[in-house]
Amino acid sequence: MPVGTQATVKAVTPGELAEVGARIVLANTYHLYLRPGAEVVERAGGLHEFMQWHGPILTDSGGFQVFSLSARRKITEDGVRFRSHLDGSEHLFTPESVTRVQERLGADIIMAFDECAPYPAEKEYVREAMERTHAWAERCLSAHTRQDQALFGIVQGGVWPDLRRQSARFLGSLDFPGYGIGGLSVGEEKGQMAEALEAAISELPENRPRYLMGVGAPEDVLDSIVAGVDMFDCVLPTRNARNGGLFTPAGRLNIRNGSFREDLLPVQSDCDCYTCRNFTRAYLHHLFRAEELLAYTLATVHNLRFLIALVERARGAVLRGELSDFRERFLEGYSPTDPEARAMNRRRRRAAVWD
Amino acid sequence: MPVGTQATVKAVTPGELAEVGARIVLANTYHLYLRPGAEVVERAGGLHEFMQWHGPILTDSGGFQVFSLSARRKITEDGVRFRSHLDGSEHLFTPESVTRVQERLGADIIMAFDECAPYPAEKEYVREAMERTHAWAERCLSAHTRQDQALFGIVQGGVWPDLRRQSARFLGSLDFPGYGIGGLSVGEEKGQMAEALEAAISELPENRPRYLMGVGAPEDVLDSIVAGVDMFDCVLPTRNARNGGLFTPAGRLNIRNGSFREDLLPVQSDCDCYTCRNFTRAYLHHLFRAEELLAYTLATVHNLRFLIALVERARGAVLRGELSDFRERFLEGYSPTDPEARAMNRRRRRAAVWD
Numbered sequence: 001m002p003v004g005t006q007a008t009v010k011a012v013t014p015g016e017l018a019e020v021g022a023r024i025v026l027a028n029t030y031h032l033y034l035r036p037g038a039e040v041v042e043r044a045g046g047l048h049e050f051m052q053w054h055g056p057i058l059t060d061s062g063g064f065q066v067f068s069l070s071a072r073r074k075i076t077e078d079g080v081r082f083r084s085h086l087d088g089s090e091h092l093f094t095p096e097s098v099t100r101v102q103e104r105l106g107a108d109i110i111m112a113f114d115e116c117a118p119y120p121a122e123k124e125y126v127r128e129a130m131e132r133t134h135a136w137a138e139r140c141l142s143a144h145t146r147q148d149q150a151l152f153g154i155v156q157g158g159v160w161p162d163l164r165r166q167s168a169r170f171l172g173s174l175d176f177p178g179y180g181i182g183g184l185s186v187g188e189e190k191g192q193m194a195e196a197l198e199a200a201i202s203e204l205p206e207n208r209p210r211y212l213m214g215v216g217a218p219e220d221v222l223d224s225i226v227a228g229v230d231m232f233d234c235v236l237p238t239r240n241a242r243n244g245g246l247f248t249p250a251g252r253l254n255i256r257n258g259s260f261r262e263d264l265l266p267v268q269s270d271c272d273c274y275t276c277r278n279f280t281r282a283y284l285h286h287l288f289r290a291e292e293l294l295a296y297t298l299a300t301v302h303n304l305r306f307l308i309a310l311v312e313r314a315r316g317a318v319l320r321g322e323l324s325d326f327r328e329r330f331l332e333g334y335s336p337t338d339p340e341a342r343a344m345n346r347r348r349r350r351a352a353v354w355d
Numbered sequence: 356m357p358v359g360t361q362a363t364v365k366a367v368t369p370g371e372l373a374e375v376g377a378r379i380v381l382a383n384t385y386h387l388y389l390r391p392g393a394e395v396v397e398r399a400g401g402l403h404e405f406m407q408w409h410g411p412i413l414t415d416s417g418g419f420q421v422f423s424l425s426a427r428r429k430i431t432e433d434g435v436r437f438r439s440h441l442d443g444s445e446h447l448f449t450p451e452s453v454t455r456v457q458e459r460l461g462a463d464i465i466m467a468f469d470e471c472a473p474y475p476a477e478k479e480y481v482r483e484a485m486e487r488t489h490a491w492a493e494r495c496l497s498a499h500t501r502q503d504q505a506l507f508g509i510v511q512g513g514v515w516p517d518l519r520r521q522s523a524r525f526l527g528s529l530d531f532p533g534y535g536i537g538g539l540s541v542g543e544e545k546g547q548m549a550e551a552l553e554a555a556i557s558e559l560p561e562n563r564p565r566y567l568m569g570v571g572a573p574e575d576v577l578d579s580i581v582a583g584v585d586m587f588d589c590v591l592p593t594r595n596a597r598n599g600g601l602f603t604p605a606g607r608l609n610i611r612n613g614s615f616r617e618d619l620l621p622v623q624s625d626c627d628c629y630t631c632r633n634f635t636r637a638y639l640h641h642l643f644r645a646e647e648l649l650a651y652t653l654a655t656v657h658n659l660r661f662l663i664a665l666v667e668r669a670r671g672a673v674l675r676g677e678l679s680d681f682r683e684r685f686l687e688g689y690s691p692t693d694p695e696a697r698a699m700n701r702r703r704r705r706a707a708v709w710d
Binding site for chain 1: 361362363365366367368369370386390391395398399405406407616617619629633634635637638640641642644645647648649651652653
């Protein structure tokens with residue numbers, strides 16, 4: 001799912017989104033509640049009408065965002081009191097209020113209000129956050145009235161496999177139509193994430209979609225599909241694009257690099273996106289150096305198409321029973337960003353949740 | 356002509372440009388010479404290939420830009436020595452070098468190298484600049500070798516009708532395939548501009564296109580078409596768009612204004628552009644407040660369509676012999692920006708020639 005935090009996927013039109021093959025986009029409850037306000041979106045006919053995206057939309061609950069406000073929020077059993085990052089005004093999010101806001105925004109899939117514990121955190125704290133998340137999940141279910149929206153629960157439990165299993169078991173018993181797996185890819189080691197993910201999935205119902213929240217690096221997406229994940233969202237393709245980081249089957253290139261100044265190849269020769277069908281690396285290099293807005297559009301179009309084409313091909317491989325071959329072939333050619341750069345990206349993501 | 360200074364019309368793709376009905380775009384020799392360099396554009400197959408705009412392109416000669424560098428340039432009879440606004444490096448533009456650069460960029464219409472005198476300026480200085488412009492025009496003609504490009508001369512002469520007539524007569528005698536009228540809309544009164552324009556046109560050949568450089572406010576465009584102008588370029592529609600200033604038949608509105616927060620109408624009800632066919636003022640207001648890149652794209656698409664639809668309709672009125680009726684009907688409904696705001700816009704345009 002491309003991320004459209006503020007009811008727009010940054011730098012692209014809904015038409016361009018459809019053209020890259022996006023099937024569903026994500027928007028954020030926290031941001032839209034603060035600006036323009038749920039009532040404005042509701043009066044406009046809901047998010048689909050407001051942003052003119054006629055495919056499915058998922059709204060995140062805002063849990064991740066309010067907990068990232070660390071100094072500006074206070075957690076109680078009832079909910080979270082926080083100050084707006086826009087104007088400092090005070091607000092209260094409860095499972096009931098967040099569910100109501102999401103009903104007014106009108107997405108097709110809405111998320112339960114959860115507490116995403118930071119990493120690192122004491123196991124005892126992570127357990128408490130998980131238990132609050134469970135209690136809140138039940139309250140979201142009770143509060144939810146719109147039968148045309150699917151409400152997903154969110155599994156928490158940090159990096160502890162036993163907590164992850166416990167959380168998945170509990171939420172599974174509540175019979176949600178789908179499940180988010182939250183609180184991963186927030187700074188932990190790759191191996192810790194894999195273990196926690198596996199533990200969660202082992203206890204989730206087989207016949208419900210599993211959505212790994214905030215994960216989007218190509219290698220992580222493939223590993224997670226192998227582990228049994230069905231849905232992803234991440235700002236990585238769009239944010240990297242705006243910084244000049246473009247995905248290719250060989251890894252990420254930075255188009256601002258001087259070596260591309262006269263490079264007349266497309267970003268990726270076998271890519272079918274508007275950018276690669278029409279423009280050279282030299283032109284994109286020029287647009288980035290000249291700080292032209294078209295740079296962000298063309299780069300975003302390519303990165304979104306790269307990720308979406310990747311999951312389209314992975315889906316085909318799943319259906320043919322060839323997923324692990326597909327994954328291996330892809331990873332043979334692909335150099336992921338080095339671990340240090342990954343860790344920095346994560347810290348940055350954590351710090352700047354306002355993408 | 357939408358302005359694509361750095362080989363891109365800011366915030367829109369070539370596809371979006373074609374969709375608003377653009378028939379020709381302008382790019383700038385000064386900017387492209389400095390970055391990415393004429394050799395890069397040439398190796399890419401010329402501007403059309405580089406920026407993927409397959410309609411006609413006109414390149415301005417860079418005269419207006421280097422003369423706007425005031426403190427950073429020195430004029431001699433041979434040409435202009437100037438320092439780059441990017442890195443301070445020193446360069447020399449001569450009629451011959453500018454013609455050569457434009458041949459390498461490969462536009463369909465290229466402009467002679469001219470000296471655009473500032474406003475206000477002593478008549479004696481304006482006369483000297485005009486005479487230099489005439490000598491340079493002859494040198495450009497001699498230097499020009501590409502038969503597939505039309506080289507336009509540029510009439511100068513400031514606000515003095517006698518100089519304008521003299522300039523038009525001289526350049527007319529050189530038999531250019533078309534004529535720019537430069538050095539207007541640079542801060543002079545509306546009446547002064549009208550007189551100078553009329554004087555120039557009275558001496559230009561009837562059967563050659565006349566291009567009024569840098570003019571683009573709807574009311575000025577209509578007045579100038581009545582006066583006999585055929586072509587325009589201006590950053591006004593695109594720059595205003597990025598500041599939230601949107602054209603409508605009633606005048607310009609600022610979409611950032613709080614009154615649009617819940618306004619579910621399109622920017623202009625009878626506009627056929629992508630923006631007006633799909634989005635509400637409330638959504639655009641939100642995008643501008645949230646500083647989302649899509650704001651600039653949607654606003655630019657609308658403003659370009661507004662201006663292009665205006666000249667399309669004016670063209671129809673010319674063919675039916677109803678231009679002055681058309682102009683009157685349009686101006687009855689339209690409130691131009693007040694003179695003070697206009698003057699400020701001009702000063703800003705003069706200061707920021709890098710758009």
